Amino acid sequence: MEMGLSQRGLAKLTDLSYSAIRQWENESRSPNAEAVVALAKFFEVSSDYLLGLSD
Numbered sequence: 001m002e003m004g005l006s007q008r009g010l011a012k013l014t015d016l017s018y019s020a021i022r023q024w025e026n027e028s029r030s031p032n033a034e035a036v037v038a039l040a041k042f043f044e045v046s047s048d049y050l051l052g053l054s055d
Helices: 007-014 018-025 033-043
Strands: none
Touching: 007 018, 007 033
């Protein structure tokens, strides 16, 4: 899903840290369970979808 959000914009809208989002995209760190839930709620998808466990 493409929403045209920057990493900083996503951080602001989800109350997650910009540095964490940047590290996830660079694959140098993985999101914790709390972050996965926040992202799933924001994007209105299941956490299983974000984790690649469902379509």
